[in-house]
Amino acid sequence: MTSFLEINGLNLSVHSDGRVLPILSDVSLTLERSEAVAIVGETGSGKTLTARAVMGVLPKNAVIRSGTITFNGVNVLTKEGAAAAREHIAMIFQNPMSSINPLFRVEDQMNDVLNWSLHGRKETKEEKTSRIRSALEGAQCYGDGKILRMFPFQLSGGMRQRVMIAMALLRKPSLLIADEPTTALDVTTQKEILSLLTKLTKEEKMSLILITHNLGIARESSMKTYVMYAGRVVEAGPTAQIFRKPLHPYTKGLIDSIPSLDKSRSMEGIDGEIAQQDRAAVGCCFASRCSYAIDKCLTRQPELKELAPGQKVACYVAEQGGLRVV
Amino acid sequence: MRFAEFVARRVLLALVTLVGLSLLIFYLSRILPANPGRLALGPYATQAQVAAYDRELGLSRPLYEQYFYWLWNFLHGQWGLSIVTKDNVLHDVEIHFPATFELITISIILTSLIGIPLGVIAASRRGKILSGVVRALWMVGVAIPSFTVGLGLQVISSYWFHFNAIIGQISVPPPTHVTGMLWVDSILTGNWPAFVSTSQHLLLPEIALSLAGIGQIAQLTYSGMLDETEEDYYLALKTFGARSFALDFKYALRSALIPVLTVLGLLYASLIANAFLVEEVFSWGGLSTYAVTAMQSDDFNAIVATVIVIGVFYVVLNLLVDLSLGYIDPRIRLGVGH
Ligand SMILES: Nc1ncnc2c1ncn2[C@@H]1O[C@H](COP(=O)(O)OP(=O)(O)OP(=O)(O)O)[C@@H](O)[C@H]1O
Ligand code: SF4
Ligand SMILES: [Mg+2]
Numbered sequence: 001m002t003s004f005l006e007i008n009g010l011n012l013s014v015h016s017d018g019r020v021l022p023i024l025s026d027v028s029l030t031l032e033r034s035e036a037v038a039i040v041g042e043t044g045s046g047k048t049l050t051a052r053a054v055m056g057v058l059p060k061n062a063v064i065r066s067g068t069i070t071f072n073g074v075n076v077l078t079k080e081g082a083a084a085a086r087e088h089i090a091m092i093f094q095n096p097m098s099s100i101n102p103l104f105r106v107e108d109q110m111n112d113v114l115n116w117s118l119h120g121r122k123e124t125k126e127e128k129t130s131r132i133r134s135a136l137e138g139a140q141c142y143g144d145g146k147i148l149r150m151f152p153f154q155l156s157g158g159m160r161q162r163v164m165i166a167m168a169l170l171r172k173p174s175l176l177i178a179d180e181p182t183t184a185l186d187v188t189t190q191k192e193i194l195s196l197l198t199k200l201t202k203e204e205k206m207s208l209i210l211i212t213h214n215l216g217i218a219r220e221s222s223m224k225t226y227v228m229y230a231g232r233v234v235e236a237g238p239t240a241q242i243f244r245k246p247l248h249p250y251t252k253g254l255i256d257s258i259p260s261l262d263k264s265r266s267m268e269g270i271d272g273e274i275a276q277q278d279r280a281a282v283g284c285c286f287a288s289r290c291s292y293a294i295d296k297c298l299t300r301q302p303e304l305k306e307l308a309p310g311q312k313v314a315c316y317v318a319e320q321g322g323l324r325v326v
Numbered sequence: 327m328r329f330a331e332f333v334a335r336r337v338l339l340a341l342v343t344l345v346g347l348s349l350l351i352f353y354l355s356r357i358l359p360a361n362p363g364r365l366a367l368g369p370y371a372t373q374a375q376v377a378a379y380d381r382e383l384g385l386s387r388p389l390y391e392q393y394f395y396w397l398w399n400f401l402h403g404q405w406g407l408s409i410v411t412k413d414n415v416l417h418d419v420e421i422h423f424p425a426t427f428e429l430i431t432i433s434i435i436l437t438s439l440i441g442i443p444l445g446v447i448a449a450s451r452r453g454k455i456l457s458g459v460v461r462a463l464w465m466v467g468v469a470i471p472s473f474t475v476g477l478g479l480q481v482i483s484s485y486w487f488h489f490n491a492i493i494g495q496i497s498v499p500p501p502t503h504v505t506g507m508l509w510v511d512s513i514l515t516g517n518w519p520a521f522v523s524t525s526q527h528l529l530l531p532e533i534a535l536s537l538a539g540i541g542q543i544a545q546l547t548y549s550g551m552l553d554e555t556e557e558d559y560y561l562a563l564k565t566f567g568a569r570s571f572a573l574d575f576k577y578a579l580r581s582a583l584i585p586v587l588t589v590l591g592l593l594y595a596s597l598i599a600n601a602f603l604v605e606e607v608f609s610w611g612g613l614s615t616y617a618v619t620a621m622q623s624d625d626f627n628a629i630v631a632t633v634i635v636i637g638v639f640y641v642v643l644n645l646l647v648d649l650s651l652g653y654i655d656p657r658i659r660l661g662v663g664h
Contacts, residue, residue: 055565059556089565094558101557104577113567116567116568116572
């Protein structure tokens with residue numbers, strides 16, 4: 001049986017200055033209906049490009065070298081498949097400042113989004129207005145009459161994100177991909193948006209892919225977590241289990257570095273950052289920053305293996321039974 | 327209405343600029359010259375004539391009175407005589423300005439109508455070859471001056487295509503005077519032969535004048551559109567099911583147009599100067615030709631008149647560019663920073 005969304009062994013490169021750089025290596029992810037998964041990883045780990053691959057909106061210089069993505073059994077890597085998938089998947093982009101065109105009123109853009117979703121079906125003006133209203137209400141955008149007449153730059157970050165969510169809701173998606181939906185927002189608004197997303201997934205039976213830097217958010221709002229590093233999934237499994245017993249040194253470092261989950265700190269605990277050569281490394285992509293590394297780590301990239309029920313890890317040391325600092 | 331308010335403010339600003347312009351021209355033409363009467367009448371006028379003229383200008387009165395007197399006369403069409411044509415320079419301008427105005431206005435319209443869609447289509451995925459064409463056009467336009475293009479076109483079309491409409495504005499009796507712009511007048515009066523002839527005569531100078539601009543505008547639109555297609559909102563709308571036509575022409579183009587409009591304004595302004603060589607090549611007899619003759623023969627009133635006409639043209643042009651920018655970009659008309 002195939003899953004609702006299945007990414008299998010995705011390899012993606014970008015052409016840049018005449019060179020071909022590997023960006024995603026062997027990324028796999030599965031998502032069931034009504035499931036909420038989180039993708040966590042520091043900046044540059046490939047979260048957004050993975051999501052964009054699913055939506056069929058990769059940058060022009062990106063090429064998928066191998067791998068498959070299916071949604072509802074349909075291959076989304078074809079043009080038709082991507083269009084079909086977009087009917088059911090909505091994505092909220094990383095930066096609410098730039099994800100709405102500043103030159104058009106909210107009304108204008110919502111009307112267009114609604115019309116595109118109708119596929120030429122005729123609806124009266126009243127029906128459309130009430131659909132837009134209910135989408136805004138669904139996204140907890142109150143005072144909608146006024147918001148509709150506004151330009152995006154007249155809205156606060158939180159409001160803009162709600163408008164984005166409302167636009168997504170107009171399409172009644174069965175999967176919502178939210179790329180760092182709260183990064184640019186203050187803490188209170190972050191909480192509100194997250195609980196809104198959680199509420200929507202429950203009430204509308206939507207699946208959710210939540211992309212975040214923030215482990216606290218992943219822990220609160222997801223059932224499964226994928227940890228990405230340098231374009232690879234290094235650990236994946238049930239969220240609670242991963243937080244209780246992380247097996248990959250990178251995940252462990254991340255979790256250990258959070259003083260308190262409520263403070264929801266991001267990836268500051270591990271020294272250094274992802275280097276381009278880590279993406280193309282012969283050995284383990286994390287070796288350059290890993291304090292557990294053994295000789296074997298430099299020879300080959302470890303494969304993802306199920307080391308605990310439902311929990312997959314790509315690490316030799318974890319395979320051998322545990323993390324001891326050497 | 328916020329837009330009405332924005333328009334009102336900009337129009338007011340343009341009016342203030344015009345007052346400033348009038349003061350400047352008054353200063354340059356009446357205060358700065360030691361002997362404005364002699365300047366205006368030229369070296370062959372007698373001392374008595376100059377003295378009479380000075381009296382007419384009211385040169386002995388207080389400055390502010392002189393200014394208002396000058397402005398009053400100016401607004402009532404008393405622009406002074408040309409020593410070359412012996413006619414009121416206003417009348418000369420009325421003859422020469424429409425010819426240039428028509429030439430450059432059609433050129434700027436062609437530039438927009440061809441350049442912008444060319445850039446948009448080249449930027450869409452379908453346009454691999456077109457993007458090469460755009461770049462080539464742009465480079466050719468930068469490298470070859472428009473009068474050279476004009477000369478080349480004349481040679482090619484008359485030698486190989488036996489196309490005779492290579493100089494002048496018309497080769498049949500001109501249409502009844504309405505605006506002074508022959509092509510426009512021939513349409514307004516429904517004069518078919520004049521329309522055909524003026525169209526033929528416009529063909530080569532328009533190509534010569536517009537080619538570089540088309541390349542520049544197409545290239546600018548092209549690169550602007552490419553940038554837009556990487557914007558988050560573009561991707562978002564695409565995932566929301568936008569057809570590429572709506573996405574490109576409605577959403578992306580509007581943002582990409584902001585720099586394009588500014589450059590179109592600059593192009594239009596520079597055309598009035600650049601048109602001179604093209605007008606020479608095609609014996610067009612427009613304002614540029616008039617201005618150069620005036621300068622060569624120290625025809626002071628004529629020079630002042632052209633400066634005024636071009637100055638007013640720039641102010642109005644600036645206003646139009648401002649208004650259209652405000653129209654497409656709400657941040658500009660609402661006074662919000664980017
Ligand atoms: N169009 C592109 N051309 C070249 N490199 C790119 C392009 N898009 C992304 N990259 C590179 O690919 C890597 C992964 O990018 P991606 O946007 O997926 O990261 P991310 O995990 O979403 O990071 P962030 O948390 O900063 O959003 C980054 O190193 C980025 O620089
Ligand atoms: S495989 Fe080696 S280098 Fe990679 S994470 Fe495990 S211990 Fe560290
Ligand atoms: Mg990202």
